[in-house]
Amino acid sequence: MDSSILLARLIGPYIILIGVALIFNQKTFRKIIEDFPKNPSLVFMAGLFTFVAGLATVLFHNIWVADWRVIITVFGWLMLIKGVSLVMMPGILFKTTKVYSDNLKLVLIPWGIMILIGIFLVIKGYIIKVCY
Numbered sequence: 001m002d003s004s005i006l007l008a009r010l011i012g013p014y015i016i017l018i019g020v021a022l023i024f025n026q027k028t029f030r031k032i033i034e035d036f037p038k039n040p041s042l043v044f045m046a047g048l049f050t051f052v053a054g055l056a057t058v059l060f061h062n063i064w065v066a067d068w069r070v071i072i073t074v075f076g077w078l079m080l081i082k083g084v085s086l087v088m089m090p091g092i093l094f095k096t097t098k099v100y101s102d103n104l105k106l107v108l109i110p111w112g113i114m115i116l117i118g119i120f121l122v123i124k125g126y127i128i129k130v131c132y
Contacts, residue, residue, distance in 0.1 A: 003060055003061050004061065004063070004069045004072060004124075005124070005125050006125075007057065007060075007061055007072045007125075008072060008121040008122070008124045008125030009121075009122075009125035009126060011072060011075055011118070011121055012118045012119070012120070012121030012122035012123075012124075012125055012126075013118065013122060014118070015114050015115065015117060015118030015121070016115055016118035016119060016122065018111070018114075019111040019112070019114050019115035019118060020115065022107065022108065022111050023108065023111070023112075023115075026104055026108075029104070029107070030101055030104055033097050033100050033101045033104075033107070034097065034101045036093075036097065037090070037093045037094045037097050040090060043086055043090045043093060044086070044087060044090070046086055047082075047083050047084070047085070047086025047087035047090070048083065048087060049083070050079050050080075050082050050083035050086060051079075051080060051083025051084055051086075051087060052083070053079050053083070054076050054077065054078070054079030054080030054081070054082070054083050055080055055083075056076075057072065057073075057075065057076025057079060057080075058073070058076040058077060058080055061073055061076060062076070068120070068124055071117060071120075071121065072121070
């Protein structure tokens, strides 16, 4: 199986799950946003896992082309950068989560867009036979 299809099948449902859960469980996510930065061990472990997932994606799918596959590459690089920032600069997380917990709409709007990206990746990965 092509790596782009495999990663679209993996990342698409992942994005959809988080986005839909966020929309339907806003109180829970507000609590998560407030509590997460208070646990340095959790922040560090989340950073390591995010870094490894991003690094794996970048190593196996660093494809910079003018088609849908670049979404996966960008997603990988963003995970890599986020992982590094959580491990190396956890203090930034405290500042950003305060902004998000005060105004949850700042989280809902981008995640609405992410759900659409997730649906697109699911369509590319599971439904459309891709030719490039």
